[in-house]
Amino acid sequence: MVHEVRAVVALAKGQPVSVETILVPDPGPGEALVKVQACGVCHTDLHYREGGINDEFPFLLGHEAAGVVESVGEGVTHVAPGDFVVLNWRAVCGECRSCKRGRPQYCFNTHNATQKMTLQDGTVLSPALGIGAFAEKTLVAAGQCTKVPTVDPAAAGLLGCGVMAGFGAAVNTAPVQKGDTVAVIGCGGVGDAAIAGALFAGARQVIAVDLDDRKLEWAKGFGATHTVNAQGDVVAELRELTGGFGPDVVIDAVGRPETFRQAFDARDLAGTAVLVGVPNPAMVWEIPLIEVFGHGGATKSSWYGDCLPERDFPLLVELWQQGRFPLDKFVSERIALDGVEEAFHKMERGEVLRSVVVL
Ligand SMILES: NC(=O)c1ccc[n+]([C@@H]2O[C@H](COP(=O)([O-])OP(=O)(O)OC[C@H]3O[C@@H](n4cnc5c(N)ncnc54)[C@H](O)[C@@H]3O)[C@@H](O)[C@H]2O)c1
Ligand SMILES: [Zn+2]
Ligand SMILES: [Zn+2]
Numbered sequence: 001m002v003h004e005v006r007a008v009v010a011l012a013k014g015q016p017v018s019v020e021t022i023l024v025p026d027p028g029p030g031e032a033l034v035k036v037q038a039c040g041v042c043h044t045d046l047h048y049r050e051g052g053i054n055d056e057f058p059f060l061l062g063h064e065a066a067g068v069v070e071s072v073g074e075g076v077t078h079v080a081p082g083d084f085v086v087l088n089w090r091a092v093c094g095e096c097r098s099c100k101r102g103r104p105q106y107c108f109n110t111h112n113a114t115q116k117m118t119l120q121d122g123t124v125l126s127p128a129l130g131i132g133a134f135a136e137k138t139l140v141a142a143g144q145c146t147k148v149p150t151v152d153p154a155a156a157g158l159l160g161c162g163v164m165a166g167f168g169a170a171v172n173t174a175p176v177q178k179g180d181t182v183a184v185i186g187c188g189g190v191g192d193a194a195i196a197g198a199l200f201a202g203a204r205q206v207i208a209v210d211l212d213d214r215k216l217e218w219a220k221g222f223g224a225t226h227t228v229n230a231q232g233d234v235v236a237e238l239r240e241l242t243g244g245f246g247p248d249v250v251i252d253a254v255g256r257p258e259t260f261r262q263a264f265d266a267r268d269l270a271g272t273a274v275l276v277g278v279p280n281p282a283m284v285w286e287i288p289l290i291e292v293f294g295h296g297g298a299t300k301s302s303w304y305g306d307c308l309p310e311r312d313f314p315l316l317v318e319l320w321q322q323g324r325f326p327l328d329k330f331v332s333e334r335i336a337l338d339g340v341e342e343a344f345h346k347m348e349r350g351e352v353l354r355s356v357v358v359l
Helices: 043-049 153-160 162-173 189-200 213-221 234-241 257-266 289-295 309-321 337-348
Strands: 002-010 018-025 031-040 064-072 084-087 137-141 145-147 181-185 205-210 226-229 249-252 272-275 298-301 331-335 354-358
Touching: 002 137, 002 337, 018 137, 018 337, 031 153, 043 337, 064 153, 084 153, 145 309, 153 162, 153 309, 153 331, 153 354, 162 189, 162 249, 162 272, 162 309, 181 189, 181 257, 189 205, 189 213, 189 249, 205 213, 205 234, 213 226, 226 234, 234 257, 249 257, 257 272, 331 337, 337 354
Parallel strands: 181 205, 181 249, 205 226, 249 272, 272 298, 331 354
Antiparallel strands: 002 018, 031 064, 031 137, 031 354, 064 084, 084 145
């Protein structure tokens, strides 16, 4: 059976997104059909519609989602119809050279559904991050479904990308150690989750950096102990706030050459700079090699916060339920499917952390 559902599609580069009717096949072997209940609007969706990820238009957008499994294909045993799940975009294979070395968080061959979703005329859609969940139903690899306790889907869905990426960048990638000083550049959904993660990991100082004072105010609600407006000299101000040395860890949740340069320069000697913001393919970072050597320490990139969904999603739900992680605070507003284009503009104007489509 083919399911006809409404979904948000980016038909062409830089053009406003539109709500289209799409065709979703029943799950084949190893796949699951999910009835989407909520899906957050992430900056990565905007990167897709701007052509900043690749040119495989049309894109079926949306990838921070929670919902209920409607049906599963042959051979699927770990989820069943009726399960409440958060979708993840790195379903590890268990067989590649990284998985076999015991590093599944870097899996080099993550799984997506093999069947395609299409427009009504048969045009194949590219689902954002292999998910495509601004849709009433979506088809994914069963491993992309992570079971969590049944909670508000609008909040839970955010674990599927930005919140996990930010939290994990601090806790898993850096990793922040107790007593560290930490700065986070860019306080959107990803950056604020990194702030909360740094606090959870025991940082003694967490400095929020953003161009927008409203974002800095919100960042305090996630645990920032200090704020720096990025219109000033970020490196100098971070040093000043850390006894003249710079933070032990600086996390770049913007992903531009100038912000990564600030992260690189501002950290203490032998400190760590983490890139979790996603640059576009045209961006170039040039640096004298002697500075890489002379500064020591590490520069790291963080794919999905180096998370393991089955380990980390239920953990974050539990921390939220215990009042130790403010997951619901990321939900700025609940919107309908046709509100995604406007939500991109609100994101650009800095008015929201996450607009969440509720279905
Ligand atoms: N690595 C991953 O796995 C992963 C996962 C999800 C999102 N991302 C990426 O993380 C980035 C942030 O996503 P988001 O959803 O939080 O975006 P967002 O638009 O909500 O937040 C970005 C923030 O950065 C601030 N900012 C912009 N330029 C700045 C500058 N020069 N200095 C300081 N602050 C600046 C903005 O004011 C805003 O508050 C995006 O690039 C997104 O694609 C990465
Ligand atoms: Zn693998
Ligand atoms: Zn995302």
